[in-house]
Amino acid sequence: MQYTTLLFDADETLFDFRCSETMALRAVFRSHGLPETDEFLDAYRRISDTLWERYNRGEIEKAEITDTRFVRLFAQFGIPLDGVDFNRRYLDTLASCGCLLPGAAELCRDLRDAGYTLYIITNGVGDVQKRRFRESGLTPYVADIFISEEIGASKPNPAFFDRVLSRIAETDARHVLVIGDSLSADIAGGRAAGLDTCWYDFRQTNAPNDATYTVQSFQAMRALLLEGTK
Ligand SMILES: [Mg+2]
Structure with a gap:
């Protein structure tokens, strides 16, 4: 070579990443009394993955991913939580998950x-x-x-x-x-x-x-x- x-x-x-993401999502969902169901986790992943794909194509800025993914998820499920603040808690938890x-x-x-x-x-x-x-x-x-x-x-x-x-x-x-x-x-x-x-x-x-x-x-x-x- x-x-x-x-x-x-x-x-x-x-x-x-899926392992780290799932661990972090379950932990923050649990601490906020949100469901840890596959349906809820999959809904989040669809939103986040689509945003990352758009970011990788240069269509959106990084901040649009982090500032809107939980906002979109909570809107979809009618959950009255601040999605921007929630994202900070999620990232903080994700940082400790190095699978x-x-x-x-x-x-x-x-x-x-x-x-x-x-x-x-x-x-x-x-x-x-x-x-x-x-x-x-x-x-x-x-x-x-x-x-x-x-x-x-x-x-x-x-x-x-x-x-x-x-x-x-x-x-x-x-x-x-x-x-x-x-x-x-x-x-x-x-x-x-x-x-x-x-x-x-x-x-x-x-x-x-x-x-x-x-x-x-x-x-x-x-x-x-x-x-x-x-
Ligand atoms: Mg990769």
């Missing part, structure tokens, strides 16, 4: 041991992602975390990747590989910035794509990145 440096997406690549996907810590450890320098690149709320990262147990293996809110641009904007490249140790972009589950944010974004990419198609969709590599499991990622390095 010609790579020295791996830029890993966080959620649904190393982190189990990893099974095998993610071992993968990062072994990649680090094989000589790669690992970074995390993520679109998200700065303080929340940082605290989740610290809770996750990945900090010994990852050199730094770059969060869109702090970088001043988000994936897939090439400016995000350019600013990340200016802050990492590796100076030759040919030695940098972007790894992520999102074809729009990670793969199209990485390509637009001139970087090689590895699509983590863990949902096994086999969708047509422009990634340099496609893997569908951590095992396949290991075969790609660790074979021949030991």
Whole structure:
């Protein structure tokens, strides 16, 4: 492998966002006497996911996600709570939920041991992602975390990747590989910035794509990145 440096997406690549999200939602719903039913959780996820997709397409600002998702949910169910204030409580709880996907810590450890320098690149709320990262147990293996809110641009904007490249140790972009589950944010974004990419198609969709590599499991990622390095 010609790579020295791996830029890993966080959620649904190393982190189990659904696990963290569900834990945090149940905890804040419970503390406010709201239902913890699948119907209620799914209604929230539909609203939030749709807003994130629009944000990733550059159609809305980040604040529209955080300021309206619970407002919309509560309007839909006729709940007389302040959705903006509720979002703050949710994010505070989410920050303490750093669930990893099974095998993610071992993968990062072994990649680090094989000589790669690992970074995390993520679109998200700065303080929340940082605290989740610290809770996750990945900090010994990852050199730094770059969060869109702090970088001043988000994936897939090439400016995000350019600013990340200016802050990492590796100076030759040919030695940098972007790894992520999102074809729009990670793969199209990485390509637009001139970087090689590895699509983590863990949902096994086999969708047509422009990634340099496609893997569908951590095992396949290991075969790609660790074979021949030991
Ligand atoms: Mg992701």
